[in-house]
Amino acid sequence: MANYLFSQVILEYQKLYPHNHITLIDTLYNQTVRQALLGLNVHGVITNQHIVDHEIKSELLYNEPYVVLIKKDHPFAMKEKITLVDFVEESLIIGMPEFQTSAQILKVFQQENITPHIQYKIERFEMIKVLVEKGLGICHLT
Incomplete structure:
Protein backbone atom coordinates (compact mmCIF):
# COMPACT_ATOMS: atom_id res chain seq x y z
CA MET A 1 0.00 0.00 0.00
CA ASN A 63 -3.77 2.57 9.30
CA GLU A 64 -3.82 -0.71 7.44
CA PRO A 65 -5.61 -3.89 8.47
CA TYR A 66 -3.71 -7.10 9.01
CA VAL A 67 -4.20 -9.71 6.32
CA VAL A 68 -3.11 -13.30 5.84
CA LEU A 69 -1.15 -14.18 2.73
CA ILE A 70 -1.87 -17.77 1.65
CA LYS A 71 -1.69 -19.89 -1.45
CA LYS A 72 -5.05 -20.07 -3.28
CA ASP A 73 -5.50 -23.78 -2.55
CA HIS A 74 -4.63 -23.49 1.17
CA PRO A 75 -7.39 -24.76 3.53
CA PHE A 76 -7.69 -21.25 5.03
CA ALA A 77 -9.00 -20.06 1.66
CA MET A 78 -12.24 -21.95 2.31
CA LYS A 79 -12.72 -20.57 5.81
CA GLU A 80 -14.97 -17.63 6.49
CA LYS A 81 -13.08 -16.77 9.68
CA ILE A 82 -9.51 -17.54 10.80
CA THR A 83 -8.46 -17.39 14.45
CA LEU A 84 -5.01 -17.29 15.98
CA VAL A 85 -5.40 -20.88 17.15
CA ASP A 86 -5.70 -21.91 13.49
CA PHE A 87 -2.09 -20.82 12.98
CA VAL A 88 -0.57 -23.26 15.50
CA GLU A 89 -0.12 -26.05 12.94
CA GLU A 90 0.94 -23.74 10.11
CA SER A 91 4.44 -22.80 8.98
CA LEU A 92 4.49 -19.08 9.58
CA ILE A 93 6.58 -16.64 7.57
CA ILE A 94 7.27 -13.34 9.32
CA GLY A 95 9.41 -10.32 8.71
CA MET A 96 12.58 -9.83 10.70
CA PRO A 97 11.99 -9.62 14.48
CA GLU A 98 13.17 -6.00 14.60
CA PHE A 99 10.36 -4.96 12.24
CA GLN A 100 7.45 -3.40 14.08
CA THR A 101 4.85 -5.43 12.18
CA SER A 102 6.52 -8.71 13.17
CA ALA A 103 6.82 -7.58 16.78
CA GLN A 104 3.12 -6.66 16.84
CA ILE A 105 2.07 -10.02 15.37
CA LEU A 106 4.25 -11.97 17.81
CA LYS A 107 2.92 -9.91 20.73
CA VAL A 108 -0.66 -10.87 19.86
CA PHE A 109 0.28 -14.57 19.79
CA GLN A 110 2.04 -14.15 23.14
CA GLN A 111 -0.96 -12.39 24.70
CA GLU A 112 -3.15 -15.33 23.69
CA ASN A 113 -0.58 -17.89 24.98
CA ILE A 114 -0.19 -19.31 21.48
CA THR A 115 3.20 -20.35 20.19
CA PRO A 116 3.29 -20.00 16.41
CA HIS A 117 5.49 -22.28 14.33
CA ILE A 118 7.78 -19.68 12.75
CA GLN A 119 9.51 -21.39 9.85
CA TYR A 120 11.02 -18.36 8.11
CA LYS A 121 12.11 -14.85 9.08
CA ILE A 122 12.41 -12.79 5.92
CA GLU A 123 13.60 -9.25 5.20
CA ARG A 124 11.85 -8.51 1.91
CA PHE A 125 8.19 -8.87 0.99
CA GLU A 126 9.12 -10.20 -2.46
CA MET A 127 10.73 -13.28 -0.87
CA ILE A 128 7.76 -13.80 1.44
CA LYS A 129 5.47 -13.79 -1.60
CA VAL A 130 7.62 -16.40 -3.37
CA LEU A 131 7.66 -18.70 -0.32
CA VAL A 132 3.87 -18.46 0.05
CA GLU A 133 3.39 -19.11 -3.69
CA LYS A 134 5.53 -22.26 -3.36
CA GLY A 135 3.40 -23.47 -0.46
CA LEU A 136 6.21 -23.20 2.10
CA GLY A 137 4.14 -21.25 4.61
CA ILE A 138 1.66 -18.47 5.26
CA CYS A 139 2.20 -14.89 6.35
CA HIS A 140 0.51 -12.11 8.35
CA LEU A 141 0.90 -8.71 6.73
CA THR A 142 -0.38 -5.19 7.14
Missing part, protein backbone atom coordinates in the same frame (compact mmCIF):
# COMPACT_ATOMS: atom_id res chain seq x y z
CA ALA A 2 2.79 2.41 0.92
CA ASN A 3 4.46 1.91 -2.46
CA TYR A 4 1.24 2.77 -4.26
CA LEU A 5 0.53 5.84 -2.13
CA PHE A 6 4.09 7.06 -2.30
CA SER A 7 4.20 6.71 -6.08
CA GLN A 8 1.04 8.84 -6.27
CA VAL A 9 2.67 11.53 -4.12
CA ILE A 10 5.76 11.48 -6.35
CA LEU A 11 3.60 11.86 -9.48
CA GLU A 12 1.84 14.91 -8.03
CA TYR A 13 5.11 16.40 -6.76
CA GLN A 14 6.74 15.94 -10.16
CA LYS A 15 3.86 17.80 -11.81
CA LEU A 16 4.37 20.75 -9.48
CA TYR A 17 8.19 20.69 -9.52
CA PRO A 18 9.31 19.03 -12.77
CA HIS A 19 12.94 20.17 -12.43
CA ASN A 20 13.53 18.81 -8.92
CA HIS A 21 15.28 15.47 -8.52
CA ILE A 22 14.27 12.86 -5.98
CA THR A 23 16.51 10.17 -4.56
CA LEU A 24 14.73 7.21 -2.97
CA ILE A 25 16.58 5.05 -0.47
CA ASP A 26 15.03 1.68 0.32
CA THR A 27 15.91 0.55 3.83
CA LEU A 28 14.12 -1.59 6.37
CA TYR A 29 15.79 -0.80 9.65
CA ASN A 30 14.89 1.96 12.12
CA GLN A 31 18.53 2.60 12.99
CA THR A 32 19.41 3.25 9.34
CA VAL A 33 16.44 5.60 9.04
CA ARG A 34 17.43 7.39 12.25
CA GLN A 35 21.03 7.84 11.10
CA ALA A 36 19.95 9.15 7.70
CA LEU A 37 17.59 11.71 9.27
CA LEU A 38 19.97 12.91 11.97
CA GLY A 39 22.90 13.01 9.54
CA LEU A 40 20.74 15.13 7.19
CA ASN A 41 21.26 12.58 4.42
CA VAL A 42 17.51 12.62 3.80
CA HIS A 43 14.85 15.27 4.28
CA GLY A 44 12.01 12.96 5.23
CA VAL A 45 11.06 9.33 5.53
CA ILE A 46 7.95 7.28 4.91
CA THR A 47 8.08 4.05 6.88
CA ASN A 48 5.77 1.47 8.39
CA GLN A 49 8.09 1.27 11.39
CA HIS A 50 7.04 3.47 14.32
CA ILE A 51 10.09 5.44 15.41
CA VAL A 52 10.06 6.85 18.93
CA ASP A 53 13.00 9.17 19.33
CA HIS A 54 13.35 12.51 21.12
CA GLU A 55 15.22 13.94 18.09
CA ILE A 56 12.69 12.82 15.46
CA LYS A 57 9.08 13.87 14.95
CA SER A 58 6.76 11.32 13.41
CA GLU A 59 3.14 11.41 12.27
CA LEU A 60 0.81 8.52 11.53
CA LEU A 61 -0.35 8.79 7.90
CA TYR A 62 -2.86 5.93 7.78
Whole structure:
Protein backbone atom coordinates (compact mmCIF):
# COMPACT_ATOMS: atom_id res chain seq x y z
CA MET A 1 0.00 0.00 0.00
CA ALA A 2 2.79 2.41 0.92
CA ASN A 3 4.46 1.91 -2.46
CA TYR A 4 1.24 2.77 -4.26
CA LEU A 5 0.53 5.84 -2.13
CA PHE A 6 4.09 7.06 -2.30
CA SER A 7 4.20 6.71 -6.08
CA GLN A 8 1.04 8.84 -6.27
CA VAL A 9 2.67 11.53 -4.12
CA ILE A 10 5.76 11.48 -6.35
CA LEU A 11 3.60 11.86 -9.48
CA GLU A 12 1.84 14.91 -8.03
CA TYR A 13 5.11 16.40 -6.76
CA GLN A 14 6.74 15.94 -10.16
CA LYS A 15 3.86 17.80 -11.81
CA LEU A 16 4.37 20.75 -9.48
CA TYR A 17 8.19 20.69 -9.52
CA PRO A 18 9.31 19.03 -12.77
CA HIS A 19 12.94 20.17 -12.43
CA ASN A 20 13.53 18.81 -8.92
CA HIS A 21 15.28 15.47 -8.52
CA ILE A 22 14.27 12.86 -5.98
CA THR A 23 16.51 10.17 -4.56
CA LEU A 24 14.73 7.21 -2.97
CA ILE A 25 16.58 5.05 -0.47
CA ASP A 26 15.03 1.68 0.32
CA THR A 27 15.91 0.55 3.83
CA LEU A 28 14.12 -1.59 6.37
CA TYR A 29 15.79 -0.80 9.65
CA ASN A 30 14.89 1.96 12.12
CA GLN A 31 18.53 2.60 12.99
CA THR A 32 19.41 3.25 9.34
CA VAL A 33 16.44 5.60 9.04
CA ARG A 34 17.43 7.39 12.25
CA GLN A 35 21.03 7.84 11.10
CA ALA A 36 19.95 9.15 7.70
CA LEU A 37 17.59 11.71 9.27
CA LEU A 38 19.97 12.91 11.97
CA GLY A 39 22.90 13.01 9.54
CA LEU A 40 20.74 15.13 7.19
CA ASN A 41 21.26 12.58 4.42
CA VAL A 42 17.51 12.62 3.80
CA HIS A 43 14.85 15.27 4.28
CA GLY A 44 12.01 12.96 5.23
CA VAL A 45 11.06 9.33 5.53
CA ILE A 46 7.95 7.28 4.91
CA THR A 47 8.08 4.05 6.88
CA ASN A 48 5.77 1.47 8.39
CA GLN A 49 8.09 1.27 11.39
CA HIS A 50 7.04 3.47 14.32
CA ILE A 51 10.09 5.44 15.41
CA VAL A 52 10.06 6.85 18.93
CA ASP A 53 13.00 9.17 19.33
CA HIS A 54 13.35 12.51 21.12
CA GLU A 55 15.22 13.94 18.09
CA ILE A 56 12.69 12.82 15.46
CA LYS A 57 9.08 13.87 14.95
CA SER A 58 6.76 11.32 13.41
CA GLU A 59 3.14 11.41 12.27
CA LEU A 60 0.81 8.52 11.53
CA LEU A 61 -0.35 8.79 7.90
CA TYR A 62 -2.86 5.93 7.78
CA ASN A 63 -3.77 2.57 9.30
CA GLU A 64 -3.82 -0.71 7.44
CA PRO A 65 -5.61 -3.89 8.47
CA TYR A 66 -3.71 -7.10 9.01
CA VAL A 67 -4.20 -9.71 6.32
CA VAL A 68 -3.11 -13.30 5.84
CA LEU A 69 -1.15 -14.18 2.73
CA ILE A 70 -1.87 -17.77 1.65
CA LYS A 71 -1.69 -19.89 -1.45
CA LYS A 72 -5.05 -20.07 -3.28
CA ASP A 73 -5.50 -23.78 -2.55
CA HIS A 74 -4.63 -23.49 1.17
CA PRO A 75 -7.39 -24.76 3.53
CA PHE A 76 -7.69 -21.25 5.03
CA ALA A 77 -9.00 -20.06 1.66
CA MET A 78 -12.24 -21.95 2.31
CA LYS A 79 -12.72 -20.57 5.81
CA GLU A 80 -14.97 -17.63 6.49
CA LYS A 81 -13.08 -16.77 9.68
CA ILE A 82 -9.51 -17.54 10.80
CA THR A 83 -8.46 -17.39 14.45
CA LEU A 84 -5.01 -17.29 15.98
CA VAL A 85 -5.40 -20.88 17.15
CA ASP A 86 -5.70 -21.91 13.49
CA PHE A 87 -2.09 -20.82 12.98
CA VAL A 88 -0.57 -23.26 15.50
CA GLU A 89 -0.12 -26.05 12.94
CA GLU A 90 0.94 -23.74 10.11
CA SER A 91 4.44 -22.80 8.98
CA LEU A 92 4.49 -19.08 9.58
CA ILE A 93 6.58 -16.64 7.57
CA ILE A 94 7.27 -13.34 9.32
CA GLY A 95 9.41 -10.32 8.71
CA MET A 96 12.58 -9.83 10.70
CA PRO A 97 11.99 -9.62 14.48
CA GLU A 98 13.17 -6.00 14.60
CA PHE A 99 10.36 -4.96 12.24
CA GLN A 100 7.45 -3.40 14.08
CA THR A 101 4.85 -5.43 12.18
CA SER A 102 6.52 -8.71 13.17
CA ALA A 103 6.82 -7.58 16.78
CA GLN A 104 3.12 -6.66 16.84
CA ILE A 105 2.07 -10.02 15.37
CA LEU A 106 4.25 -11.97 17.81
CA LYS A 107 2.92 -9.91 20.73
CA VAL A 108 -0.66 -10.87 19.86
CA PHE A 109 0.28 -14.57 19.79
CA GLN A 110 2.04 -14.15 23.14
CA GLN A 111 -0.96 -12.39 24.70
CA GLU A 112 -3.15 -15.33 23.69
CA ASN A 113 -0.58 -17.89 24.98
CA ILE A 114 -0.19 -19.31 21.48
CA THR A 115 3.20 -20.35 20.19
CA PRO A 116 3.29 -20.00 16.41
CA HIS A 117 5.49 -22.28 14.33
CA ILE A 118 7.78 -19.68 12.75
CA GLN A 119 9.51 -21.39 9.85
CA TYR A 120 11.02 -18.36 8.11
CA LYS A 121 12.11 -14.85 9.08
CA ILE A 122 12.41 -12.79 5.92
CA GLU A 123 13.60 -9.25 5.20
CA ARG A 124 11.85 -8.51 1.91
CA PHE A 125 8.19 -8.87 0.99
CA GLU A 126 9.12 -10.20 -2.46
CA MET A 127 10.73 -13.28 -0.87
CA ILE A 128 7.76 -13.80 1.44
CA LYS A 129 5.47 -13.79 -1.60
CA VAL A 130 7.62 -16.40 -3.37
CA LEU A 131 7.66 -18.70 -0.32
CA VAL A 132 3.87 -18.46 0.05
CA GLU A 133 3.39 -19.11 -3.69
CA LYS A 134 5.53 -22.26 -3.36
CA GLY A 135 3.40 -23.47 -0.46
CA LEU A 136 6.21 -23.20 2.10
CA GLY A 137 4.14 -21.25 4.61
CA ILE A 138 1.66 -18.47 5.26
CA CYS A 139 2.20 -14.89 6.35
CA HIS A 140 0.51 -12.11 8.35
CA LEU A 141 0.90 -8.71 6.73
CA THR A 142 -0.38 -5.19 7.14
